[in-house]
Amino acid sequence: MDDCRECAILCRSLTRDSIVFRNRSSPIQPLVEYEHSTGLVREVFDDIRATRKTNEINNFWKAIANHPPTLKRTWETLKEVMGGPGELDPLVRELIYLAVSVSNGCEYCIASHRAAAVNKGMTDTMFGELMSVVGVANMNNRLANGFQVPVDHKFK
Amino acid sequence: MDDCRECAILCRSLTRDSIVFRNRSSPIQPLVEYEHSTGLVREVFDDIRATRKTNEINNFWKAIANHPPTLKRTWETLKEVMGGPGELDPLVRELIYLAVSVSNGCEYCIASHRAAAVNKGMTDTMFGELMSVVGVANMNNRLANGFQVPVDHKFK
Amino acid sequence: MDDCRECAILCRSLTRDSIVFRNRSSPIQPLVEYEHSTGLVREVFDDIRATRKTNEINNFWKAIANHPPTLKRTWETLKEVMGGPGELDPLVRELIYLAVSVSNGCEYCIASHRAAAVNKGMTDTMFGELMSVVGVANMNNRLANGFQVPVDHKFK
Amino acid sequence: MDDCRECAILCRSLTRDSIVFRNRSSPIQPLVEYEHSTGLVREVFDDIRATRKTNEINNFWKAIANHPPTLKRTWETLKEVMGGPGELDPLVRELIYLAVSVSNGCEYCIASHRAAAVNKGMTDTMFGELMSVVGVANMNNRLANGFQVPVDHKFK
């Protein structure tokens, strides 16, 4: 019973003050669920399902579905760039994508593309090495900026 | 003779106004040339030469040699992270490094690591694909930010 | 009763481990509420209320009120830049502000200026178009960096 | 005659040491000129010429033409996002694009899109106001970060 009272107090303060992305109305647009999708959005959602061989659609697509032309263009671009034919292995493309997302600090993209990279074979050691390279590149980029290093003639 | 006069005028205005990183004195520190290096700097320079199997030392190292502890630490870190044993292929590490540098817009690092990646086997097509992934990741990072996409439960 | 016990356990783990910005003491400074404000802070708060025609003061102002000169300078700058006379429509200024905040990934600024833009007339379609432009600019900025595109003579 | 000798010395040192993006060989790929373009690249170049009603093709397109799929996808995306139908005025879209490029510090994109914005009607005053907003947004984004401002409940 004490548990329950304490809990109720905590819950209310949590709902009042914390960063919870729940039950948004305005100004944030709601996620578009597959079941409520129609027209162009439904077509893209069906292609996502077919391409990825799963009925689940990630929140990213449900969110940008609020602007159908952006959904369509973004999906087609991603599908071609990350999954189309090419010389770079799909796992390598994921590592590059993840490296950029980590560098930019995009929480959503880090979470989703880390999962995608794991799916395509990224081991924990590979992730650690990836982070090392991303860290060092970010450090050395600033050393080059700060010391105002002139580009070597042979690199031009 | 007209050529010559016109040329002289152009040259002088170029030297006066353009962005030329030449003959710097203060406040920018001069590049430390191998021939003038001593002590810790000379040791690191020798290790760079031995590791890279070339007498040439890039401007990056010559610039940060102005602060020897930074030179030493940075070189040892880079040597280990980019060239040490690991699960990621050295070319893949270069691609990741280049991706970060492009994303951050570090001109020096783009020029030098693009050359390094070419040395390790990056083809023009691979470079094009790398740029596509970097571009798309930068675009989608912002779509995720702007639409304030909540992280899917399965990615946590 | 089972509900209650399960709930109590969840609540405790939430409070222990989650990102909740509640009941902060040190090191984060508390929000300065209008009721407790005095002097310079009170003056600025009164001007915010009068200018915005509402008694509500956003957390941004309550937080930076911990350093009154920053509060004063920031408010005066924002008031002039976003609301002063000019050739750019106030809605256009909000769109630009939002574009920068999305590009930088500032969660607070995205949330508050998205709301501000909606208040000034941004429709869902406009938001989608804004996000498209922000996304493409971020992508193309990196393509220009990576391909090291020389600036066309006519743009200088 | 003295002029001429001095000039010759200056010129040689300029060509040797300065940042000049001319006569690149490897590792930077050459710009693809319209005259030498074929196949997919030629098709895109023709569409750029027709859409923009000018024979001139900017260096950006000539550079990314080294990877034809990137050229095609990037052009189609840009054409649709910046020039397609929509609720945002084409000038407003340019202002947003420019704001992002300035915020990211992409020199090429700033130069080319500033010119584009001028073409679509941006006055010097509008540019000044745009810069003010971009500057203030970048400042306030960091104040929000640093003071760790919790998002107001009403913005969720």
Added chain:
Amino acid sequence: MDDCRECAILCRSLTRDSIVFRNRSSPIQPLVEYEHSTGLVREVFDDIRATRKTNEINNFWKAIANHPPTLKRTWETLKEVMGGPGELDPLVRELIYLAVSVSNGCEYCIASHRAAAVNKGMTDTMFGELMSVVGVANMNNRLANGFQVPVDHKFK
């Protein structure tokens, strides 16, 4: 009793939808606790404890301990750069570190280094002044970018 039911509903929705970093399994690696650490990780953890004169180890170290070489290299670098001998006061180094973290928007680093700076003597006023400088630098960096200001000859 009503309290309890309402609370249970809230709790469940919180666990389902909110950003809670709890009970992660894959794809995010668990924090490595001191008690479970062995070998290289244990050695570094012991050095952290000895250096900082506390048994507590921050989550940052527990997280990167998933890749022991990164843990070791990062700790040694940080220890030397932030705590080693030098001309810059340790508090000044913390202010610089914090300035960069705020500029990049790294939530974890802002929280932990703000605490570290407070420990080393940063007052609330100093923090406010630091934020002012960080804000103004971010603003003016963009004004310099946007107005494409040529570097003064005397600064080269």
Added chain:
Amino acid sequence: MDDCRECAILCRSLTRDSIVFRNRSSPIQPLVEYEHSTGLVREVFDDIRATRKTNEINNFWKAIANHPPTLKRTWETLKEVMGGPGELDPLVRELIYLAVSVSNGCEYCIASHRAAAVNKGMTDTMFGELMSVVGVANMNNRLANGFQVPVDHKFK
């Protein structure tokens, strides 16, 4: 004579192709020289001269003088933030400003504030230490992002 011809050819190609910010007309606005300044711009320029005790006015101010309200606001803000009374030493403020500019890669700001820091007493060793801290902070910011480190309870 051969010298002269070769030189003329070089000069012309340099002027045609290189990145030279000289003799700009449209679309880049010209620098506003003191001699041609009037009204508000002249007032601010006079205050800059008086405050800095030199007749020289940096290009930054000459460039943003194209939008007088931005000139005035930016100067007053900078003067107060960098030079006003406070707990942080003016040199420390310059170091923080420089750290942010290096992190953002703003070439102009790095050059001008490096000179300003030297003026206020920054030694070469201090600069090297500053760069180390900036580098490490940029590295560790990304490690924290990538490993998705949860904020320790004690930092909230």
